[in-house]
Amino acid sequence: MTKEEKLIKLRSVFSPMSPIKNQDLFFGRIHQLDNVCDAINEQGQHAILYGERGVGKTSLGNIMATQLTNVFPVKVTCSRDDDFKSLWHRAFQKIPLATTTTGIGFTSEEQTSYTSLASRILDIEDVLPANIESMLMPVLNNRILFVFDEFDNINKNRVREQFADLIKSLSDNCDNITIIIIGISDNVVNLLGNHQSLERCLKQIRMPRMTPDELGGIIDNGINVLELEIVKDVRKKILEFSSGFPHYTHLLCKYGCKAVIEDDKLSFNRSYLKKAIALAIENVQEQIKDAFRKATFSSSAESQWEQVLFACATSKTDEYNCFTIKEITNRFADISGKDKSKVNISYNLGKLCQTERGAILEKISIDGGVKFRFSNPLSKAFVILKMNHG
Known part of the structure; x- marks a missing residue:
């Protein structure tokens, strides 16, 4: 394969800025995809797919809408301006509707005209x-899958209740008819409300962060397609830096492989x-970079903002990716070399939840206690990258 051919293939195998659309490039999430297929194949079953930002929900939605062969798929991306009518109007625009009429006279031929269900x-x-429901009656002989992505953009309670x-x-x-709802959320209630009557007919599918094995599949496939090699330690580091987010796996592999190819080399090594890492930091979303700048800005040489943030990024987390003050304090002591008993970072943590410090953290009350987590989960991996950039 020539250098030019490799650079062209690079754009498809590692695509950090756009969701995956091709099943050949989609790795992991077998359990979640199986659950979706179970919902589609079970009569009267629908599903809701939820989880953090950046864990691959839209990519899975794209696979549903393009690769499943036993249904007619319709995918709609929700916006903040949408209401119930606008969402279904856009969905119905993708469903053809045939009308057959017979002309006047005994020998007249039947004529078929086509429009979309949206006309109704x-x-x-x-x-x-x-x-x-009434408008769908003429097409019930076909199996239809409706995928409504980014449903968290819908902030009107009435629309959620109507769905x-x-x-x-x-x-x-x-x-x-099967409806799949996809959105950013910790739970189903935040997306559709507390409707106990839905428990029987709505399969709840949580998308966790990707495992190292799933992320490793992304790396190995791309490296093989590009006919390159990757040093074992470098592969391990990419998995660590990614923190479960495929976005960062794609980002680091894209820029690393691009440099390897441009230098006419074959091995993705530490250099x-x-x-x-440098290019990934430079090309991360501006919102994430801006939040980090505000969080760590200080005119004092004795500032501890960066160390507190680094402690947050490497602290142990619970199932909701939250960390306690005790955990952050222990990590801060390790990073700074200070005695744990003399560490006081409550002020810093409080400020990091405020707009003036980029609101990079948020405070969560759980079981009567207070915990913290990154407001945008992708910020955690960015902080770790910054820690390793020097």
């Missing part, structure tokens, strides 16, 4: 769940990892 929704001012009512009704009356 335009004249209804206040679209209700019952309207959507909950529709899912319940479709479950009872329309076996061939190329160093280049990849």
